[in-house]
Amino acid sequence: MKIIPHLEIHLAHACNLTCESCSHYSNQGHKGILSLAEAEHSMKLWNRRLVPHTFSLLGGEPSIHPDLAEFVLLARRIWPSAHLRLVTNGFFLHRHPALPAILQRDHNTSIYLSIHHDGPEYEEKLRPVMELLKSWVRHYRIRVNIYLSFKHWTRVYRGSGSAMEPFKDGLPRQSWERCPAKHCPQLFEGKIWKCAPLAYLKLQDAKYRLSDSWKPYLQYQPLESNCTDEQLAEFFHREEESFCGMCPANPERFKLPVPFNSSK
Ligand code: SF4
Ligand code: SF4
Structure with a gap:
C-alpha cells in the first residue's frame, strides 16, 4: 500500500465561475458530472494500492453535483483514513442541507472555501455564503478553511477556447519547480494523471479542437x-x-477579472 500526500477527483467539470486561466479549464463551458457508481468504480481500482493523506472532492464546482453529500460518504467508505477535503467556491452550498451533519459526524473532513476576487460585487455575492458557513460552524462544528485564491493567481496557459496556447519557455524543470499544481494528481476515468492541466486537456481538445501546439501534450499517458x-x-x-513544457517557467501573477458570467 503506497501512501501519497494528495489525490483529487472532479465531481463536475462545470463551474458557476469563470476564473481566467483556470487550471482545470472549468471556466470554459465544460459539462458533465460523475455518477456515484462511476466514482466508486474508479476509486475501488486504487484503494487497495493507494492511500491518499488528503482526498479532495472538487471540480469544476463540486456543489453543482446534486449528490455532493453522498460523495463524502462514498469517499469515506473507500479511504477510511484520508482527510476528505471539499474544495468549493461556496455559491451552491445552500443546495446541500444534508452536508453539514455528514461532515459533523466525520471529524476528518473540511470545507476549503476558495475566494476568487476581492471586489465589492464578489464580496456582496459571497456574503450569504459566509453567513451559511458561519451557521454550519456554529451548529455543526465543521472545519472550514478559507483560501484567497485570487492573491496567488497565475496564468497556466495563454488565451482560451480554440485560441488557447501552451507556454513555450522550453524549461520543463523550472516550470515544474514553480508549478502550483505539481502535487495535485487527478483520479479521472479510473486512471491517475499527473495534474489537472494534463488530465482535462482532452476535454478542451474535444470541445475546441486545439491548435497543433497541443499535440505533444495530448500524448500524455496516465497511470x-x-x-x-x-x-x-x-x-x-x-x-x-x-x-x-506546456506550463510557464516564470508564472505571471495577474489580477483576476471578476469571475461572474452573467448567463449563470
Ligand atoms: S472557481 Fe475554481 S474551478 Fe471554477 S473557474 Fe474558478 S478556479 Fe476554476
Ligand atoms: S504539466 Fe507539470 S508544470 Fe504543468 S501543471 Fe502539470 S505538473 Fe505542473
Missing part, C-alpha cells in the same frame, strides 16, 4: 490501474517531464 508496483512508485516519484 493505469493494472500498473506494476514499480510503475506506481516511479509515477509518484517523478518530478518534471517533457509535458511540463
